[in-house]
Amino acid sequence: MSSFEWSSGVWPDWCQGCGNFGIFTALRMALAEMGMDRKRVVLVSGIGCSGKIPHFVKATGVHALHGRSIPFATGIKIANPNLKVVVHGGDGDLLGIGMGHFVALGRRNPDILVMIHNNWVYGLTKGQASPTLGRGIRTKALAFPNINDPVNPILIGMASGYTFLARSYAYNAEHLKEVIKAGLSHRGAGAIEIIQPCPTWNNIVNMEWVAQNTQYLSGWDPVVASEDDLLKKMQEVMRLESMDKKQLGIIFENRFKETFEDRLASINGYYKDNPPARQRIEDEGSSLPVSMDKTFGRYMV
Amino acid sequence: MKRLGLSGNYAVAYAVKMADVDVIAAYPITPQTTIVEKLSDFVANGELDAEYVNVESEHSAMSACVGASLTGARVFTATSSQGLAYMHEVLFMASALRTPIVMTNVNRALSAPLNIWNDHSDAMAERDSGWIQLWASSAQEALDTTIEAFKIAEDVLLPVMVNIDGFIVSHTYEPVTLPDEGEVKRYIPSKPLTNRLSPRLAYSVGVVGPPEYYYEMKYQAVDAMERSRQRIKEIEADFNRRFGKDYKDINAYYMEDAEYALLAMGSMTGTARVVAESLRRRGERAGVVSIRWFRPFPFERLAEILEGVRGIGVMDRAVTPGGPSNPLFVDVASGLYGMAERPVLQSFVAGLGGRDVSTDEFGMMFSKTKEAARSGRAGPCIYVGLRE
Numbered sequence: 001m002s003s004f005e006w007s008s009g010v011w012p013d014w015c016q017g018c019g020n021f022g023i024f025t026a027l028r029m030a031l032a033e034m035g036m037d038r039k040r041v042v043l044v045s046g047i048g049c050s051g052k053i054p055h056f057v058k059a060t061g062v063h064a065l066h067g068r069s070i071p072f073a074t075g076i077k078i079a080n081p082n083l084k085v086v087v088h089g090g091d092g093d094l095l096g097i098g099m100g101h102f103v104a105l106g107r108r109n110p111d112i113l114v115m116i117h118n119n120w121v122y123g124l125t126k127g128q129a130s131p132t133l134g135r136g137i138r139t140k141a142l143a144f145p146n147i148n149d150p151v152n153p154i155l156i157g158m159a160s161g162y163t164f165l166a167r168s169y170a171y172n173a174e175h176l177k178e179v180i181k182a183g184l185s186h187r188g189a190g191a192i193e194i195i196q197p198c199p200t201w202n203n204i205v206n207m208e209w210v211a212q213n214t215q216y217l218s219g220w221d222p223v224v225a226s227e228d229d230l231l232k233k234m235q236e237v238m239r240l241e242s243m244d245k246k247q248l249g250i251i252f253e254n255r256f257k258e259t260f261e262d263r264l265a266s267i268n269g270y271y272k273d274n275p276p277a278r279q280r281i282e283d284e285g286s287s288l289p290v291s292m293d294k295t296f297g298r299y300m301v
Numbered sequence: 302m303k304r305l306g307l308s309g310n311y312a313v314a315y316a317v318k319m320a321d322v323d324v325i326a327a328y329p330i331t332p333q334t335t336i337v338e339k340l341s342d343f344v345a346n347g348e349l350d351a352e353y354v355n356v357e358s359e360h361s362a363m364s365a366c367v368g369a370s371l372t373g374a375r376v377f378t379a380t381s382s383q384g385l386a387y388m389h390e391v392l393f394m395a396s397a398l399r400t401p402i403v404m405t406n407v408n409r410a411l412s413a414p415l416n417i418w419n420d421h422s423d424a425m426a427e428r429d430s431g432w433i434q435l436w437a438s439s440a441q442e443a444l445d446t447t448i449e450a451f452k453i454a455e456d457v458l459l460p461v462m463v464n465i466d467g468f469i470v471s472h473t474y475e476p477v478t479l480p481d482e483g484e485v486k487r488y489i490p491s492k493p494l495t496n497r498l499s500p501r502l503a504y505s506v507g508v509v510g511p512p513e514y515y516y517e518m519k520y521q522a523v524d525a526m527e528r529s530r531q532r533i534k535e536i537e538a539d540f541n542r543r544f545g546k547d548y549k550d551i552n553a554y555y556m557e558d559a560e561y562a563l564l565a566m567g568s569m570t571g572t573a574r575v576v577a578e579s580l581r582r583r584g585e586r587a588g589v590v591s592i593r594w595f596r597p598f599p600f601e602r603l604a605e606i607l608e609g610v611r612g613i614g615v616m617d618r619a620v621t622p623g624g625p626s627n628p629l630f631v632d633v634a635s636g637l638y639g640m641a642e643r644p645v646l647q648s649f650v651a652g653l654g655g656r657d658v659s660t661d662e663f664g665m666m667f668s669k670t671k672e673a674a675r676s677g678r679a680g681p682c683i684y685v686g687l688r689e
Contacts, residue, residue, distance in 0.1 A: 047383075047415070063413075063414075063415055065383060065412060066358075066383060066387075067358065096357040096358065097328075097357055097358040099357070122329055124331070125329035125330065125331060125334045126329070126334060126338065128329050128355060129355060131357065143341050143342060143344070143345030143346075144345055148355075
């Protein structure tokens with residue numbers, strides 16, 4: 001299947017030069033190269049320019065509420081763990097109004113990949129400062145330089161328990177595609193921070209800025225080698241993230257942590273073979289009989 | 302007097318500037334954004350001396366407003382649709398803690414599907430939150446009502462929501478006359494509010510109200526809303542006198558001898574009036590009633606206006622699925638229940654999610670209402686313009 005077959009045919013109405021086009025392209029390329037089954041892919045988005053992506057990708061999608069894409073996705077994944085669930089949201093959506101959910105996803109570690117379209121601004125509402133915009137920076141719509149400190153999604157993700165963390169760049173679709181493929185192959189909660197230029201509202205983060213302020217990781221092993229290695233790797237990531245330049249590539253991968261699906265299966269032995277989405281709710285048109293004796297047996301005297 | 306071309310949203314921003322607010326908590330949402338955007342301009346260029354905080358959500362915006370208001374500051378925020386819905390739990394705190402916050406709600410439909418256009422579902426869903434709700438249907442009215450809202454809020458110690466229709470009022474430019482700034486200052490002088498948090502008194506609010514106390518605390522807010530009826534009337538009369546206006550709880554058009562009428566809220570009443578005028582030219586005794594105060598609901602005056610009218614078409618721009626009827630209809634029906642001779646009420650739903658309501662459709666609503674008036678019997682709710 002070619003990447004074009006993952007296009008819904010709906011005209012993407014992002015601005016000219018929007019980084020979302022690169023993300024859209026890289027996502028379709030990754031899905032095509034991995035030979036993903038369209039019936040198993042679910043995209044869940046929040047509100048904002050990024051939120052429109054389910055309109056354009058030919059897969060099952062939910063355009064949810066501002067900040068709530070992660071809980072929607074978690075519900076979908078829990079009900080049917082066989083699905084590949086991908087969340088798309090902006091930095092304002094996932095790291096501002098929806099930050100609580102971003103943290104909760106890491107604590108549970110379900111097999112969900114979060115793609116953060118990070119453009120430092122609220123693009124759809126005309127360029128207000130978002131949670132990733134640095135203090136002292138004044139993008140064109142701001143009346144005065146930003147007085148809030150920025151959040152670093154990689155470090156928050158690591159502190160919250162995410163097991164796959166990466167950073168890529170929307171204008172480098174080839175690099176982003178490879179990162180997305182790695183993220184989709186990982187089992188557990190993953191987050192990719194995608195540096196997404198917004199030519200309309202962010203006059204700071206353009207191609208020149210990215211060229212000067214980022215570098216591609218080389219010789220960096222993101223994988224936690226053993227459970228004992230975890231703390232050391234986290235410290236190394238802290239050092240990596242405190243460098244002046246933002247690092248592009250896979251930053252952190254921990255394959256030792258149980259997923260949320262594993263944890264549910266550990267308290268419900270039937271979960272993996274018979275998750276809620278596969279359970280019958282009727283038998284030839286009539287509802288299934290519920291055995292009160294079985295359900296309340298232990299309370300009966 | 303200064304006359305400017307302003308959108309409804311900018312008119313609100315000018316009113317807030319004239320009110321000389323102390324704290325603005327803002328979170329962007331279409332179609333409200335240009336209100337707080339304009340206010341950020343005013344603050345940044347020194348025209349308005351206020352603390353302006355960009356919060357991370359509407360829930361935080363309303364929470365910050367409650368906190369600021371509790372210290373005695375004059376507070377403003379604006380929102381729409383999902384933003385108002387996300388404020389839901391804080392709205393009840395704002396009214397119960399008696400914080401005189403003024404908020405513009407630019408009416409917009411609620412998801413799903415995602416829709417940024419106008420209807421009234423957002424405000425209707427919050428009608429029991431204890432907020433005073435005023436409705437403005439032009440840019441000038443939006444400005445004037447916002448100024449009144451500060452006076453009302455601080456007088457009765459209840460939060461006030463001023464509703465304007467998304468895009469139709471919020472983004473349409475109209476000539477707007479700015480009131481004299483000195484007169485506005487005399488009308489709503491900045492004065493220290495009583496019963497606020499203070500380090501000298503050192504007390505806490507919002508603490509647990511067990512069954513022995515909660516009821517009385519809640520009743521105080523109910524009582525305040527009831528008492529506000531008379532106060533709003535006086536405050537509005539004062540506004541009209543000072544600024545040469547004629548605002549009322551209900552606007553009635555051609556109702557002196559009307560046989561039947563359409564009743565609505567917000568900007569749609571403008572189209573209803575145009576259609577009523579053409580019906581009048583053909584000798585029809587059609588009228589229009591526009592509710593301007595939705596909370597407290599002016600049921601006594603409504604009954605006076607509708608005395609002798611045989612049929613009313615109530616036009617809702619929101620729905621109450623599974624309810625006896627839709628929100629405005631239910632209020633009108635309950636409000637008129639005590640009348641000795643009640644008009645027949647015909648329910649209409651129109652314009653959900655920004656769907657245009659044409660003059661022909663208004664004509665149809667008038668004729669269905671007339672039918673109901675003549676036959677003495679109304680049919681089930683009519684969903685105007687719905688494709689089946």
